[in-house]
Amino acid sequence: MKQKTGIILVGLFIVVAIIFISTKGEPSLAYIPNASDGTISVIDIIKQQETKTIKAGDGTHGLELSPDGKFLYASNRSSNDLVKLNLENYEITKRVVTGETANHVSYVPGDDKLYVTKKIPMIYR
Numbered sequence: 001m002k003q004k005t006g007i008i009l010v011g012l013f014i015v016v017a018i019i020f021i022s023t024k025g026e027p028s029l030a031y032i033p034n035a036s037d038g039t040i041s042v043i044d045i046i047k048q049q050e051t052k053t054i055k056a057g058d059g060t061h062g063l064e065l066s067p068d069g070k071f072l073y074a075s076n077r078s079s080n081d082l083v084k085l086n087l088e089n090y091e092i093t094k095r096v097v098t099g100e101t102a103n104h105v106s107y108v109p110g111d112d113k114l115y116v117t118k119k120i121p122m123i124y125r
Contacts, residue, residue, distance in 0.1 A: 031072055033060040040074060040085070054090050056083050062104035064114070075102035075116055082116055 029051075030043040038060045042052040057076030064073045072085040075098070082102055084094040104117045 031063050031065075033063050033074060035059050035061050035077065038076060038079070040072070042090075052090060054085065056085070056092070057081055057095075061102070062106075062117075064105045064107060067107060073105045073114060075105045075118075077101050077103060082114075 028044055028046045030045050032041045032043060033039075033056075034041060034053075038056055038058045040054045040056050040060060040063065041050050042054065043049070044051050056074040057079040059076050059078030060074050061077045062075040065071070066073070070087055071093070072087055074083050074085060075081075076083065080098055080100055080102060082096045082098050082105060083092045085091070086093050098116055098118055100118060102116050102118050106115050106117075107113070108115065
């Protein structure tokens with residue numbers, strides 16, 4: 001029963017992530033972090049297929065779109081960094097060392113700062 005509940009919760013999380021992320025950026029795309037191999041899957045939600053896999057670091061965990069939808073930020077728990085990914089060409093344009101265990105990344109509406117949660121929080125401009 002525990003395993004079935006876990007699978008249902010993971011599935012629900014993925015659906016919520018797809019809906020949340022796809023409504024902020026390109027309407028037909030979702031970006032899914034894959035902590036096990038440090039990649040980001042680009043999913044075409046209309047065709048229901050993966051269109052690209054991007055190596056972001058080690059232990060890719062948190063994702064956040066820039067307010068203008070041109071960049072995707074990814075926190076990497078194992079490589080202890082944050083990457084900025086250009087969504088036009090899917091190239092990493094910046095990598096910042098965060099220290100131990102970068103978990104989640106988020107903008108606060110109306111703010112120009114990017115927040116990363118980890119053992120000791122950091123703010124990037």
